[in-house]
Amino acid sequence: MNWSQLRTQLLDWYAQFGRDLPWRHTADPYAILVSEFMLQQTQVVTVIPYYRKWLETLPTLQDCAQATLPEIYKLWEGLGYYRRAEYLHRTCQIIVEHYAGTVPQELAILIQLPGIGRTTAGGILSHAFNLPFPILDGNVQRVLSRFFALTTPPRRNTQQLWQYSEQLLSPEQPGRFNQALMDLGAGVCLPQSPQCDRCPWQNECIGYRTHQGHLLPMSEPSQAIPHRTIGVGVIWNAQKQILIDQRPRTGLLANLWEFPGGKVEPGESIPECIQREIHEELGIEIEVAEHLITVQHRYIHLRVTLVVHHCRYRGGTPELRGCQAYAWVGLDDLPNYPFPKANQKIIRALQTSSPPSWLSKWPGDEYNQNEPCDPQVLW
Ligand code: SF4
Incomplete structure (x- = not known):
């Protein structure tokens, strides 16, 4: 040679x-x-x-x-x-x-x-x-x-x-x-x-x-990539703010912000999953409303389907159970927070679609009197 x-x-x-x-x-x-x-x-x-x-x-x-x-x-x-x-x-x-x-x-x-x-x-x-x-x-x-x-x-x-x-x-x-x-x-x-x-x-x-x-090159025998379905909530309060939370400091997508949600358990519907996950993650009560978007995304070792619903905030102060911070933010403020790629599609869907019709009829709702409406960020 x-x-x-x-x-x-x-x-x-x-x-x-x-x-x-x-x-x-x-x-x-x-x-x-x-x-x-x-x-x-x-x-x-x-x-x-x-x-x-x-x-x-x-x-x-x-x-x-x-x-x-x-x-x-x-x-x-x-x-x-x-x-x-x-x-x-x-x-x-x-x-x-x-x-x-x-x-x-x-x-x-x-x-x-x-x-x-x-x-x-x-x-x-x-x-x-x-x-x-x-x-x-x-x-x-x-x-x-x-x-x-x-x-x-x-x-x-x-x-x-x-x-x-x-x-x-x-x-x-x-x-x-x-x-x-x-x-x-x-x-x-x-x-x-x-x-x-x-x-x-x-x-x-x-x-x-x-x-x-x-x-060439010879490839390793392929392994099936696991798939998970995730229920995700876009939670609105009466002030037309959306609840987002920040992922833990370690692990997949550490420190990024996201719309809360989690893995669908066997036999569970998407609304049931979102309701349960939000309660477990943040300790608040919500009502799951209409579907917003379904997003397919692939990581190296995992494929996920995010099924996203609008949700109506019903009560309770968010607790940092599975996240390091939370914030109530206006739709226009979402681009100021770093989100994972899959969540960007949710933001685009929110920006390009009409807000849920019930949102405009909401002021005065008795369920929203306890929640502060200023954005809260706890880094
Ligand atoms: S290095 Fe690649 S492109 Fe070049 S001759 Fe060999 S196989 Fe073909």
Whole structure:
């Protein structure tokens, strides 16, 4: 295998066909750090507007370190995998506290920081500092598995794949080489149908020469993804405010706000579920009214169906039983709170549909005299 020739072929191809991406126009280690966090598990096209907005709002690493967690979540809202936002924030704080605000250039230090694994560290070191560290994201795994015709799933070949990525890496231009390898996977060596006719490595690729490129990489036996139906309540009070609560500090979607609700139990109707969940979660009484929207959403390990109903507040002061804070907010204030992606569809439905007809006839209702109408936020 002529490694030098392979490098030249790929770098020449990249000079002609590489993608023009905003983080490729900077050498600022902080901006590259932000892009690397955002690109974990998320497609480039989705990341671009978030990356731009983030750097407009928090242009320096110090700005990020000083931002509040709610500000961080708001900027990240809709990008998914929210733990990354928390890790990025914490990483910037640690860099300010322990490394004088300068992104470290040592692999051993970087991989100790929250949310930084070997691939993210390699991306930062090679891109920001042109240091010879390889990467192994999903695109690179696929390209290398095909190029070397590895017939076991990448997860069982990790060590071998890292070795190949390191051997191939250009010592002179590691940053450009890693970017080129990612672009080859994203634009040519496509998951379903590799475009081998456009590939600079076609002549050397073992997968192509043995007619198995499109069959690789081997995948792990698939597992059925569990599904849950969730009853969700949009609870209105007589002041036309909606009750939202903030999820716990740890676990899935930590710290985000949501419309309250929970999993439907066997034999339970959706209204029964919403009534029970609201009582268990917040200790208040409600009346479940008309259906608003049904939302399908998929996480990595779980599919959910959110069945959302308007609800009428009936009494009791909300308690923090299954959440860390609650707030009564007007419809126009909802965009000020960071919500998970699935809840964004509920907000859009509220903004584009008529409010329930009973809401306008409600003032004077005897059930709503005890509840404060000012928004309450308990961070
Ligand atoms: S020749 Fe085909 S299978 Fe091989 S690396 Fe290129 S695109 Fe992928």
